[in-house]
Amino acid sequence: MTQVTALGQAPARTARRAPQRALVLNLIAVAAGLVLWTLLATVGVQGLPTPFEVAARAGELIADGTLPQDMLASLRRVLIGFLLGTLLAIPIGFLMGWYVTARGLLEPYVQFFRTIPPLAIIPLAIVLMGIGEVPKVFVIFLASFLSCVVSTFQGVVDVDKTLINAARVLGAADRTIFLKVVVPASTPFILVGMRVGLGAAWGTLVAAELIAAQEGLGFRMQQAQLYYDLSTIFVGLITIGVLGLLMDRLLLLAERRLTDWQERR
Incomplete structure (x- = not known):
């Protein structure tokens, strides 16, 4: 014993x-x-620049309020685009994975736009939406949506058919099977898709802030490029990396809480 x-x-x-x-x-x-x-x-x-020079430049940008203002502007754009993309991607991914008709109607469009880089949409977004906040958020939204919808769809398709058949044998209705079997089994895929979508959102940010932005980390880096201000560029890069890492850790924590039944290494 x-x-x-x-x-x-x-x-x-x-x-x-x-x-x-x-x-x-x-x-x-x-x-x-x-x-x-x-x-x-x-x-x-x-x-x-050395790390000490970059740290000194970061201190200057924090002291004059530039860095906090740029962080808030970029965070706002990323969060809005990412949340909208995720909220739309999850139900569409479930529809495509659960209903054959929806898959046949939607998958060609999803796969078509998935092969087009979101950055290539910028000229079209400017023409159709102007140069305000809408096209910036739209480009980020598109990057998040395409990453998450494919992962959600794959998660539903890959649910073990044995579990579904067993639930049917026990008399469970389709609605119960979907809520009690398919959704929990596909949750790890959804959360991985969200993490990939978050990375795509931050990766698209700098290009999105090319659209007549007056503030934001990407905008500040582009301005610094004109004056060969490498320290400011490094401050922007590190800030984006740290913010993205913190948000990714939060998603990873949520993944562990929601999928604690899953065996891990």
Whole structure:
């Protein structure tokens, strides 16, 4: 009995130590990256700012209010586009995966637009929607939507048919099967699609802010490019990366909470 208990406690201790070990490795990787960056800036790439110069520039942009204002503008655009894209992608993905008729009608359009980069839509968006906030948000929305809809659709299609047939044998109606079997089984795919869509939204941000923007991280980086202000460009890049990473961690946390039944490594 004691031996069985000890064996049961070992995996639990390993599971508790895994996040701590991952955090330590993350910190080591960040420290190594900063050291390498400093070496390259000092003895390697000419004109490359050091981490200290970038940090000083970030302090200046924070002090005069420029960086917080740009962060809020970019966050607003990304969040609106991402949320709208996700809210539309999930029901359409379910429709395509559950109903053959809906799949036949919608899949050609989804696959067609998926092969067109969202950035290629910018000229059309400017002509049809003007140069305000709408075309910026629309381009981000499109990038998020196309990433998430395909993942949701694939999640519904890949649900184990044995589970569906077993539910039918037990007398479950289609509505019950959909809510109790299909939705939970496809949730991991949906959340992965949301994470990919979030990355696509941030990846599209800089190009979206080419559309006559007056504020935003992408806009600030483009302005800095004109004056060869590499420190400001690095501040924008790092800020986008940090914001995107934090939002991705929140989605990952939600994924673990909603799919705690799933076996993990």
